[in-house]
Amino acid sequence: MALTANCPVCRASLQLTHHGSFDSWVCPAGHGLAATLSELYGRAQQDEIHQLWQLAEQAPVGERRCPMCERAMATVTAPFDADELDEGTPGDGAATGEVPVDVCVADEVIWFDTAELDALPADLPDPQPTAEQEAALAAAIDNFGDDYEAAVEADPDLADRVLQRLGHSSRAFRLLAPRQPQH
Ligand SMILES: [Zn+2]
Ligand SMILES: [Zn+2]
Known part of the structure; x- marks a missing residue:
């Protein structure tokens, strides 16, 4: 893994973030x-990862550049569905949509885009952030760009909340996120 990404x-330097035992x-x-x-292998079912990787190896190269090596990444559309049951298990519904992710097969890096994930239907069963948390995060994302250092000093949990927001938006991303206990 490269030391910088x-x-x-926007080509800004990505911030290595620890979320529980999950690094991103x-x-x-x-x-x-x-x-x-x-990281993914520690979080997700192996058959789902294999499916994603097979798609990546066959996928066309897109316009995004790898955060690590700058080669163009493969654009993969990962299907998602309305439930959270594993594919093929009883009660698992048909895929209702798909989310694009970008993959560098050489570095084994996957990029999840916040803006694309925001277009997806809301994730139903997981606990949702409070309105206050959502508003604070939206304001932080709107206002950031220039002054990350100051913002992080004021709000060290911001990166965690970006991660949580991604996790609430996409079944594909939940492959990566630490498994939540089922209620
Ligand atoms: Zn950026
Ligand atoms: Zn790469």
């Missing part, structure tokens, strides 16, 4: 985050 959208690189301007395949 840059946002594929988060754009200071809130564009999204990068995570490695090795």
